[in-house]
Amino acid sequence: MTATRLTSKQYAPVPESNLLTCLPRLLATLMLCGVVIAVQADDATGDNAGLRRAQMLSFNCFTCHGPEGQGSGEIPALAGRAADELKARLQAYKRGTKQGTIMNRIARGYSDAEIDIIADYFAELERE
């Protein structure tokens, strides 16, 4: 299927004057807010800040290691690997006890706490 061209009608903004006519709907929506925020669409289960920090750090790995850490050619998959294994590898790169082409230069950029966050994040992702 090719991208369909939208007409201006389909994405026309709603002017202020129409707020009045849809006030009842708006109120109903507002009442729902408390409930809806708690189940916000995300892989969040409550700790949004913690999850977002993990995503901020780990999404950068997707650029080379494939979206969702699924790997790309020779660049290995990270998703679903044991957290301890990933931590040990990243620490080995960081300390120079394991030599990579680029991973030493990357691992040195992260604190031990950040390495733990990244490893835990990938351990939770599913390998497809």
Add this chain to the structure above:
Amino acid sequence: MNSQRRRFLQTLAAMGVSVTAAPLFADCKCLGGGRVVIVGGGYGGTTCARYLRRLNPKIEVLLVEPDARYTSCPFSNLMLAGIEPLPELRHDYRSLQDDHGVRVIHDCAVGIDTDIQVVKLASGAWLTYDRAVFSPGISFMWDSPVGYSRDTVTAMPHAWKAGRQTRILRDQLRAMDDGGVVAIAVPPKPFRCPPGPYERAGLIAWYLKQHKPRSKVLILDGNETFSKQDVFEEAWAQLYPGMIERVGVSGYGAVTRVDPATNTLFTETDRHRVDVANVIPSQQAGRIALETGLADNSGWCPIDPHTFESSQLPKVHVIGDASIAYPIPKSASAANSEAKLCALAIVALLADEAPPPASLHNTCYSMAAPDYGFSVNGIYDVRDGKINAIDRAGGVSPLAAPASVRAQEARHAHDWYASIVRDSFG
């Protein structure tokens, strides 16, 4: 009702737009959603669109991009040298639309009104937004060098936006006689892809060595030093001895004027009449960023590095080449990282929560031959409101590495490309 809003309603009426209440629901933040309009479907814009939808499918994402197909600059130097076929560079927006629920609108943004939060399109349509993201890439400064304009890009291709320009330069290389001189004029920094001109020099030399071995590459450079310089120069000496000559700015290498009629490049002290002239002009943020006031006097867009929100316009973010993200270079890899940071920040802001602490990354692979690759990278955080390169991290591939390591990094470059294309275009 203020006058601006009245005019807006009048315009809507003039456009024959019938207004219904239905979109109100879609726009309501209370559902944990909101509406984000993204301008520019390059590496920055597509990544941001995809990650916003991944993070919160309740966010409505509209991506405005004039072209039905994007042509990638990364890997276009391989295409010039005949190593990579053109179709490998082309990506469309179908997956973003069909698999990721991004509404792709093939149109051109022509303005923005931050009071009523609309992006205006060339077709006359207006798009409301809760947050807007601009990733329009670069535009060229015509007459820099003097004499270089829209009318001369066929005679002296820049090939610094990929597509037709890349083909023109490739055809000129193919048509050139053996023994010819190919000049690459490099503008002063900042420009997109700092190692790009030097990767190009090596890959053109690779092509010439096989097909026209008496030919030369002449780099006329508006800079004194360049990215990954030692590793590039080591590779050239090894692979193409005597074929690549570079004149830096202190040797008066900067091209100040061009004459397309005679294929001549002028520096302060010399004139070079060459066979193929690849002139890369000076650059600034994409035109829409200049016209909307997103750019400052430098021609680039200042941002708050925690969110990449514009310092000039509220609720408008600028990512990719157009933004001022120094010391991060202008690369697809950086645009991809900035786009993810921006998506995470927007998702938090739309939910009235604090954006997570910034972390950014850049990796740029370059090739000197199909089996000869190396990399430069950096990891960044934000300190005192400024982007900071973490100094114990990052750097360049080592000198004197064995051929097997160079070959491995060349393969990694291909794997990087396949990965980032999926990460951006879906």
